[in-house]
Amino acid sequence: TLPAPVRFAATPTARRPEVCVMDQQELAAYIGREGGIPDSLEVSKKEGWTHDKVVGAIKSLQSLGYVTTIPKENKSWVLTDEGTSCMEKGSPEFQVLQAVLAASGITTEGLDAQVGADVAKIGMGKAMQNKWLEMDRSQKPPVVTAKVTDAQDILKQQLSKVQELGGDVDAVKGALGKAVDDLKKRKMIVEKKITSFKVEKTADFKTEIKKDATDLTADMLKGDKWKAETFKEYNLTALGAGLQGGHLHPLLKVRTEIRNMLTLMGFEEMPTNRWVESSFWNFDTLFQPQQHPARDAHDTFFITEPARTVNIEKDYLERVKTMHESGGAGSIGWRYNWSEDESRKNILRTHTTAVSSRMLKLCADEYKKTGVFKPKRCFSIDRVFRNETLDATHLAEFHQVEGFVCDRGLTLGHLIGVIREFFRRMGLIKLRFKPAYNPYTEPSMEIFAFHPVLNKWIEIGNSGVFRPEMLRPMGLPEDVSCIAWGLGLERATVIKYGISHIRELSGHKLNVVDQKKNPIAWYGKVADEGTVA
Numbered sequence: 001t002l003p004a005p006v007r008f009a010a011t012p013t014a015r016r017p018e019v020c021v022m023d024q025q026e027l028a029a030y031i032g033r034e035g036g037i038p039d040s041l042e043v044s045k046k047e048g049w050t051h052d053k054v055v056g057a058i059k060s061l062q063s064l065g066y067v068t069t070i071p072k073e074n075k076s077w078v079l080t081d082e083g084t085s086c087m088e089k090g091s092p093e094f095q096v097l098q099a100v101l102a103a104s105g106i107t108t109e110g111l112d113a114q115v116g117a118d119v120a121k122i123g124m125g126k127a128m129q130n131k132w133l134e135m136d137r138s139q140k141p142p143v144v145t146a147k148v149t150d151a152q153d154i155l156k157q158q159l160s161k162v163q164e165l166g167g168d169v170d171a172v173k174g175a176l177g178k179a180v181d182d183l184k185k186r187k188m189i190v191e192k193k194i195t196s197f198k199v200e201k202t203a204d205f206k207t208e209i210k211k212d213a214t215d216l217t218a219d220m221l222k223g224d225k226w227k228a229e230t231f232k233e234y235n236l237t238a239l240g241a242g243l244q245g246g247h248l249h250p251l252l253k254v255r256t257e258i259r260n261m262l263t264l265m266g267f268e269e270m271p272t273n274r275w276v277e278s279s280f281w282n283f284d285t286l287f288q289p290q291q292h293p294a295r296d297a298h299d300t301f302f303i304t305e306p307a308r309t310v311n312i313e314k315d316y317l318e319r320v321k322t323m324h325e326s327g328g329a330g331s332i333g334w335r336y337n338w339s340e341d342e343s344r345k346n347i348l349r350t351h352t353t354a355v356s357s358r359m360l361k362l363c364a365d366e367y368k369k370t371g372v373f374k375p376k377r378c379f380s381i382d383r384v385f386r387n388e389t390l391d392a393t394h395l396a397e398f399h400q401v402e403g404f405v406c407d408r409g410l411t412l413g414h415l416i417g418v419i420r421e422f423f424r425r426m427g428l429i430k431l432r433f434k435p436a437y438n439p440y441t442e443p444s445m446e447i448f449a450f451h452p453v454l455n456k457w458i459e460i461g462n463s464g465v466f467r468p469e470m471l472r473p474m475g476l477p478e479d480v481s482c483i484a485w486g487l488g489l490e491r492a493t494v495i496k497y498g499i500s501h502i503r504e505l506s507g508h509k510l511n512v513v514d515q516k517k518n519p520i521a522w523y524g525k526v527a528d529e530g531t532v533a
Contacts, residue, residue, distance in 0.1 A: 024057040025209050031067065031199060032207040041074055041196035045166055051194065058197055064212075066205045070198040075191055076167035077180070083159055083188035091155035092123030097132050097146065105136070105145045155188070162189060251399065251505060254493045255381050258401055261425045262379045267403055270359050272382035277349040278309035284320050284343045285357045286440035287469040289334045294350065299387050303346035312344070316361070319473035329468040329478070348385035352400045353440070355380045356484065357470070363406060364475035373477055375407035381489060399489035404466070406482040412443055415463055415483035419447060422485075423460070426492070432457065441484065442467050451495060458495075461487035 030037075030047075037043050040058060044051040061067045079087065089095060092115075099114040100106055111120045124144070127133045132151060136143045158179055165171040169191070173180055183189045212232035213220075220226035259269065283295055293299065317340070327333030349355075359378055367373045381401050388396050405418060416433065423431060430450035438444040441464025449460045463485035471482060490505055499505065 024060045027054065027057040028061060028066065028205075028207050028209055031061075031201060032205070036201060037197070037199035039072065039196050039198060041194060051196070055195075055197065058199055061199075061209075064209070065202060067199050067201055070200075072196050072198060074194045074196050075169045076194055077162050077169060077172050077189045078167055078192045079159060079163060080187055080190055083162075083183070086188060087156055087159040087163065090153050091126070092119045093126035093130060093132065094123075094151070094153040094156065095119055096123030096127050097148075097151060100133060100144050100146050101149075105143045107141050107143055109141070111144060155183075155186075158183060159188060167192075249505075250493050250497050250499075251489060254496055255399070255489060258426075258489070258492070259379075259381060261422065262403060265377075265421065265425075267377045267379040270355050270378045270380045272352060272355050272380045274355070274358075275348060275383060275385075276303055276346055277354045278312065278343070279345045279347055280309065280312055280317070280320070280343040281357055282347060282349050282351070282354040284324070284338075285361070285470065285473075286353060287323065287467055288439040289324065289336065290339060290342050291336065292439060300350055301348040301385050301387055303348065307346055308341075308344045309346055310344075316473065317343070323469050323473050327469070329472040331467075331469045333469070350386055351384050352380045352382055352402045352486070353484070355382070356402060356404050360404075360406060360466075360471065360476065360482065361474045367477065368475050373408075373480060375405075377403075377405050379403035400486055401489055401492070402484065402486035404482055404484035406476075406480060408477075408479050408481075410465070410481045410483050412445075412465060412483075415445075415465065415485065418483065419461075419463060419485050423447075423449060428460070433463075436462065436464075438462065438464050440467055440470050441465055447485070447487070454495075460491065461485055 030043075037058075040054050041051055043049070044054050058067065058069060062069055086092070090098070095115050096111065096119070099111060103110065103114070106114065108120070108124075111124070114120075115123065124133070128135075130151075132146065132148050133144055134147050136145050158176055161175055162172050162183070165175060167189075176183075180189075184191075210230070213229045214232050216226060216231070220229060263269070279295065283290070283292070288294070320343075321338045321340070322328065322333075323331070324334050324338040325336065327335075356378065359376070363374070363376055379402065381399060383397060384400050385397050403418075403422070405414070420429075420431060423429070428449040428451075432448040433445040434448060436444045436446045444462070444464035446459055447461040447463055448457045450456070451458050463483075466482040466484060468478075471480065472478070493499070493505060
């Protein structure tokens with residue numbers, strides 16, 4: 001048998017005070033009448049004014065020189081949106097109890113539909129905890145039934161009391177005691193800091209507000225109106241608003257510094273404006289076989305239009321083809337049927353070594369024309385593209401720094417010496433070299449440096465001696481060799497600026513504030529003993 005209909009204890013809802021409209025003219029009249037304002041928050045409550053409006057009017061009077069203010073910090077309990085809803089509609093547990101009694105028992109699905117899933121979830125738990133409800137599992141589906149016929153909505157009463165006391169911290173604590181902590185825990189109230197002001201009149205105080213004129217107009221000059229006006233003083237020493245100029249991207253800062261280093265080392269910069277390159281210059285001239293995985297669509301972006309290149313020197317193309325198929329200069333080649341059609345496919349260049357290859361071919365053409373070989377030291381810094389999976393250390397579009405020295409009698413020792421000098425200028429003196437494999441360099445080395453901030457060895461670049469199979473088809477003398485190395489500009493930048501994720505350098509993840517505040521990239525040249533030179 002279900003209990004008789006319940007009579008709920010009346011819970012009065014605190015009425016919000018009527019808010020009166022107030023402006024600075026009315027506030028000035030109040031200050032003139034009362035002689036000042038001891039506390040703007042107390043006056044707002046007394047007069048029924050919105051405190052924010054009062055503060056705005058006080059600031060206006062202060063700007064006119066009519067009053068002075070002394071700020072005072074106040075703490076107050078304020079009802080959250082959820083607390084306001086509970087005060088008006090009742091607590092979740094009380095709403096659930098009302099729904100159960102009104103229906104003389106109800107399923108959980110019906111309860112969700114009656115009061116809402118969120119209210120039902122919270123209210124069921126609290127009502128069961130208060131022993132207001134029980135679950136009859138003998139029925140299918142289970143039915144929620146009431147165990148009481150009379151209950152008081154304590155939460156609503158407490159929230160009404162907070163509202164009635166105006167949120168005064170001490171008064172609320174005295175009235176509710178430990179219940180304040182429960183209200184805070186249930187996110188019904190939050191503590192808010194409010195700045196109120198003590199307001200005192202100045203010698204220039206007036207009850208009638210009249211703003212000083214800021215401009216001398218033509219109408220004032222026509223008659224004698226300007227004589228009766230009070231003009232606002234001009235501050236001729238004030239500075240104008242600061243202009244927000246452009247800011248250099250961290251990559252540009254590091255690129256500029258590396259460019260300066262290489263220029264001081266006697267290197268000249270190569271033109272790097274060919275983002276779209278043919279497979280011939282990107283792969284084939286470097287003696288990279290056409291079956292190499294790097295030439296697959298999974299690693300390279302192929303161009304749809306124009307899909308093929310037509311400007312390849314025929315004699316050079318034949319020499320490259322012969323080197324791939326049957327070798328030369330002591331090499332047996334790769335021994336496969338080289339495809340000219342594959343070589344003419346256009347791609348987004350995958351490395352700036354294609355730029356180095358073109359520059360070396362120009363050196364060979366000059367040697368062929370003059371009969372005099374001129375040594376070269378060149379570098380490039382520009383964008384390359386890989387069909388990579390994006391992660392913390394890889395991008396599909398990034399920048400490479402590459403340099404080479406082409407001269408007679410160069411050895412691996414020369415390469416190590418150049419690399420040490422370059423990275424010494426970047427502040428890295430603890431270097432290690434690890435044997436590696438590259439299709440177009442032999443021997444090849446990976447470059448590792450000990451990073452003092454990360455306190456570990458990290459890979460910072462790759463290097464090697466260009467193979468004769470790459471240089472001989474170009475027409476360079478047989479006693480000429482070429483040493484080269486490269487590194488990623490992004491990796492150098494994230495190390496320099498302490499960025500944890502490489503994708504934070506570009507796109508929507510770029511921190512614009514950090515871009516403005518980051519200092520100019522400056523690498524201290526380090527002496528061999530580890531001191532900055």
